[in-house]
Amino acid sequence: MMRGAAESIRWGWRLVLVGAVLLGACRDPAKASGTALYVTTEFDPSLLLTQVRVWGDVDGQPHFGPQVLPEKAQRVLNSGETLRVVLGDVPNGVRAEVNVEGLRDGTVVARGTGGADIRDGYEVEVSLRLEPTTPPDPGTFCVGCEGCCIQGQCTPSTFNTCGTGGIACTACDPNFASHCDGRGFCACGASPACSPRTADRCLLGQCRCGNSQACGPGQQCVSGQCVCSPESCAGCCTGNVCDVGTTADRCGRGGVVCQKCDKNRSCTAEAVCG
Structure with a gap:
C-alpha cells in the first residue's frame, strides 16, 4: 500500500494521509486500525489543492493537530483523498469533530468540518466536503507561532486566547474550564475541559453533572442527571x-x-x- 510522506504521533494519536483508491482497496472497515477516524475529503478539483491541514477534538481528550499533510507538497490532490486519525484510549460513544483546510501553495483555499461518535476498537467513517473560502481567512493559522492566531496576529496563549502551534485561538468557557493548559487546550483541573454533553460545570478542577461526577460513555447530562x-x-x-x-x-x-x-x-x- 502506498502512503503519503507524513505521519505524526502526539498525545496518543497518529494521523496518516493515504491515497483514497489504494486505501479503499485494502481497507477492512471492521477493525482496520483499532480506535480511529477514517476521514474522506471531497472538493472541487479546480481548487488544485496540494496539502491539507487537519485538527480536531474528541470529547474529554486533548485536541489533535494541527498537522499539514503531506509535509511537503508533492502533487495535486484528488477529490476523495482519505486520511486516518488513529486515536489512543478513547471511551466508546464520545463525540469527535474533525476540521480540514485545503491548501494551495500554502494558502487556505477551502475548508470543511465533520464528526462522528467513537466506537472503541473500531474505525468510524467521517465524510466532509471542503468548500472554497474567498478570500482566505488570515486569522485561521499563524506560521511559526508558539501561541495562537487572532486575525492573522500571533497571540500568547491565555484563558481567553487558548491555543498553541499557531491554530485559531479559543476562548475557554469558565463554566467548563478552569485554565488553559500549557499544551494549548482548555482544561478543568488536570483533564481537558468538561464536555457539555457529559457535564454541566467545572467545580474545583473536577467535571460535574449536578452533584455527581461527569456522565460516563453513552450518557448525557440533562438537568443535573446522567441519562x-x-x-x-x-x-x-x-x-x-x-x-x-x-x-x-x-x-x-x-x-x-x-x-x-x-x-x-x-x-x-x-x-x-x-
Whole structure:
C-alpha cells in the first residue's frame, strides 16, 4: 500500500494521509486500525489543492493537530483523498469533530468540518466536503507561532486566547474550564475541559453533572442527571446505562430501550431480534 510522506504521533494519536483508491482497496472497515477516524475529503478539483491541514477534538481528550499533510507538497490532490486519525484510549460513544483546510501553495483555499461518535476498537467513517473560502481567512493559522492566531496576529496563549502551534485561538468557557493548559487546550483541573454533553460545570478542577461526577460513555447530562438517550447512546439503553446492543440479552441501537430476544432468536447485525 502506498502512503503519503507524513505521519505524526502526539498525545496518543497518529494521523496518516493515504491515497483514497489504494486505501479503499485494502481497507477492512471492521477493525482496520483499532480506535480511529477514517476521514474522506471531497472538493472541487479546480481548487488544485496540494496539502491539507487537519485538527480536531474528541470529547474529554486533548485536541489533535494541527498537522499539514503531506509535509511537503508533492502533487495535486484528488477529490476523495482519505486520511486516518488513529486515536489512543478513547471511551466508546464520545463525540469527535474533525476540521480540514485545503491548501494551495500554502494558502487556505477551502475548508470543511465533520464528526462522528467513537466506537472503541473500531474505525468510524467521517465524510466532509471542503468548500472554497474567498478570500482566505488570515486569522485561521499563524506560521511559526508558539501561541495562537487572532486575525492573522500571533497571540500568547491565555484563558481567553487558548491555543498553541499557531491554530485559531479559543476562548475557554469558565463554566467548563478552569485554565488553559500549557499544551494549548482548555482544561478543568488536570483533564481537558468538561464536555457539555457529559457535564454541566467545572467545580474545583473536577467535571460535574449536578452533584455527581461527569456522565460516563453513552450518557448525557440533562438537568443535573446522567441519562441514556438517543442523543448519547449508539447502542441501546438499560435504564440510564448505554449498552453496545449486539447481544441477545440486550439488543438495539439508536438509544432505544434494550430488548431481550426470544430463545430461538438472536440479535442481528442491524441490532434487531431476528
